[in-house]
Amino acid sequence: MKLNIALLPGDGIGPEVICQAVKCVDAVCRKFGHEASYHFAYVGAGAIDRYGDAFPEITYQTCLEADAVLFGAVGDPKYDNDPTAKVRPEQGLLAMRKQLGLYANLRPVETFKSLVHQSPLKEELVDGADFLVIRELTGGMYFGEKGRLDGGDTAYDTNIYHRYEIERILKQAFEFAMRRRKHLTVVDKANVLESSRLWRQIAQEMAPQYPEVTTDYMFVDNASMKLITGPKFFDVIVTENTFGDILTDEASVVSGSMGLLASASIGEHTGVYEPIHGSWPQAAGQNIANPLAAILSAAMMFEYAFGMMEEGKAIRKAVAASIENNIVTSDLATSSKAFSTIEVGDWVAAHI
Numbered sequence: 001m002k003l004n005i006a007l008l009p010g011d012g013i014g015p016e017v018i019c020q021a022v023k024c025v026d027a028v029c030r031k032f033g034h035e036a037s038y039h040f041a042y043v044g045a046g047a048i049d050r051y052g053d054a055f056p057e058i059t060y061q062t063c064l065e066a067d068a069v070l071f072g073a074v075g076d077p078k079y080d081n082d083p084t085a086k087v088r089p090e091q092g093l094l095a096m097r098k099q100l101g102l103y104a105n106l107r108p109v110e111t112f113k114s115l116v117h118q119s120p121l122k123e124e125l126v127d128g129a130d131f132l133v134i135r136e137l138t139g140g141m142y143f144g145e146k147g148r149l150d151g152g153d154t155a156y157d158t159n160i161y162h163r164y165e166i167e168r169i170l171k172q173a174f175e176f177a178m179r180r181r182k183h184l185t186v187v188d189k190a191n192v193l194e195s196s197r198l199w200r201q202i203a204q205e206m207a208p209q210y211p212e213v214t215t216d217y218m219f220v221d222n223a224s225m226k227l228i229t230g231p232k233f234f235d236v237i238v239t240e241n242t243f244g245d246i247l248t249d250e251a252s253v254v255s256g257s258m259g260l261l262a263s264a265s266i267g268e269h270t271g272v273y274e275p276i277h278g279s280w281p282q283a284a285g286q287n288i289a290n291p292l293a294a295i296l297s298a299a300m301m302f303e304y305a306f307g308m309m310e311e312g313k314a315i316r317k318a319v320a321a322s323i324e325n326n327i328v329t330s331d332l333a334t335s336s337k338a339f340s341t342i343e344v345g346d347w348v349a350a351h352i
Ligand code: IPM
Pocket: 074, 090, 093, 245, 276, 278
């Protein structure tokens, strides 16, 4: 099959990790007889430098025309400490999500046997944890009306959710729960926030359509504690944009390193597959970043964009083998030698 892939490596360590993911996609194509074509486009700080826009029209068109987008990261420190900056790399990511209609962000968290002893959490708590966080991605405070009043001394962001936005993400969540262990946890702050009360109301309306799914409701503060004290409780978590952003960084601790967490963003147009770790500008160009999250994102791309489960599995097996054999970057190598980004990428590609 022909795979038409848009490549948006972005900023910081993005290009280095995406390069390793491409090696692995090519290895899968050789093994299974597919043919990948890649279409490069700028996003983030690189796109601002070139076009004055973090998600320029040409990048949008490249994404629309592709079957899948492999995305690295955006962000550059020169914008972080400048609250007056008019254009920011992160706007590129938000524009991409909004324009491609990517309302569902899937962030699976699993543990690797050979890594559980390295977790900052107790081994018996994390061993066997395996859950999926579904984060709403195109609504809420990220996109609600925001602004300044009083000559700049008052600032606001609006956490607004419409029924159709909540219904479509909950539908995804119930369906994923059906395909997994049939346990859905709806995370909100319904004891305080009106938007959360609407989420909970709609979830309660929909739950009877999925009688096999055990649905429970948890306040976000409690959920953040439960993720650390009992992550094995969870199967599928669904939550709004801001809560999902925060909880998934926290959840990455369960798997041992942020460098392991892959994600898929799906919705109306072409899906985007990306590591959740961000651009880590301090490490850019040093060949030390963990490429496994990007490589696992490529596995998600095969599974979700192309329905190629065997191809995804081939990548996952090679990644698990690299971890078992300690062919890992410094974030995961405690007592053993740390390998470089390229060495890990080459090893995984060779073992596909
Ligand atoms: C993420 C990131 C982004 C977000 C930033 C870079 C805008 O933290 O994908 O989780 O907040 O959504």
